[in-house]
Amino acid sequence: MIVQPERITKSSYSIPNCGIRDVCIIFALQVFFAPILFRFLQPLLKGNLFFKATGILYQFGIIYLWVVKHKRVRFSELGFPKGQRKRICLGVAIGILLFIFMGLIFGVPGFPVIFKSGYAFDAHFFAILFLQIIVYVVIGPPVEEIFYRGFMYQVLRQNWGITLALILISLHFGVMHLPGFIPSSLYYRGFVRFAQFFLIGIVFNILFQGTKNLWTPISAHSTYNLLVTFLS
Numbered sequence: 464m465i466v467q468p469e470r471i472t473k474s475s476y477s478i479p480n481c482g483i484r485d486v487c488i489i490f491a492l493q494v495f496f497a498p499i500l501f502r503f504l505q506p507l508l509k510g511n512l513f514f515k516a517t518g519i520l521y522q523f524g525i526i527y528l529w530v531v532k533h534k535r536v537r538f539s540e541l542g543f544p545k546g547q548r549k550r551i552c553l554g555v556a557i558g559i560l561l562f563i564f565m566g567l568i569f570g571v572p573g574f575p576v577i578f579k580s581g582y583a584f585d586a587h588f589f590a591i592l593f594l595q596i597i598v599y600v601v602i603g604p605p606v607e608e609i610f611y612r613g614f615m616y617q618v619l620r621q622n623w624g625i626t627l628a629l630i631l632i633s634l635h636f637g638v639m640h641l642p643g644f645i646p647s648s649l650y651y652r653g654f655v656r657f658a659q660f661f662l663i664g665i666v667f668n669i670l671f672q673g674t675k676n677l678w679t680p681i682s683a684h685s686t687y688n689l690l691v692t693f694l695s
Contacts, residue, residue: 477621478541478614480534488617493639499559500573512591523606531615534665541613541679548678554670557679557685560664565687569659595692604684605677610666611636612671612680620672629668637662663687 504517530536539545554615612633619628631676641653667680 478530478536478617481530481536481614481618483618483622483666484528485534486615488636489525489529489615491563492529493610494521495521497521512594512598515603519598519603519606522610526606526610526614528585534615542617542671542675543613544676550613550674550676552684554679554682554684555686557666557670559690561663561683562690565659569655591690596689599688599692600685604681607673608667608677608681608684613677614669616668616671625672629665629672631639632668633661633664636667637661 479574488543500521501514503519531538580663615635616632619631623631637657637660667684669676670680670683673679
């Protein structure tokens with residue numbers, strides 16, 4: 464009797480009805496169309512916080528309209544299986560360790576500055592801190608993980624394999640976290656920032672690949688952003 468190897472079901476490992484063409488469309492909407500749209504919206508978006516929030520909503524919008532509505536992909540197929548929220552604790556632990564590791568390698572800006580620069584801990588300070596937590600900790604990580612890991616990584620993986628998908632999505636994740644313009648005098652700092660987010664993207668991809676659950680990289684992502692927000 465020949466025992467067949469266990470197959471992973473599509474509902475937990477791949478996205479039906481989506482292929483490389485869909486990844487290319489989503490990629491084009493993010494990389495080419497979004498800058499044109501935000502250039503027109505820039506006068507209305509005062510400050511980096513509102514600009515970031517608009518970008519997050521835009522990411523969620525194209526995933527929801529194209530993948531969920533047009534392609535009829537369920538959120539469970541994007542990496543949200545039922546009864547798997549215990550993975551959150553693992554993600555929190557990894558997020559703390561990742562923050563410590565990145566701090567040792569790249570440094571964590573802000574911690575010595577916040578107490579030496581005369582910060583006024585008034586209502587305005589805590590209001591901005593609250594908004595940053597909402598954008599960078601509560602809303603941003605779930606949307607980015609659905610976008611990068613839940614959709615793009617899964618589709619690339621089921622077409623091109625784990626290794627190539629992991630590298631491509633981590634590269635994309637690193638590039639998209641660079642500022643829009645880097646002067647020549649700051650090329651080195653730009654490369655360091657890219658390397659940092661490239662490594663972070665690899666960790667989040669490994670977490671998702673290992674657990675088949677987006678709650679793990681989401682909780683790691685949120686924990687990391689929370690620590691960075693408080694210290695920068």
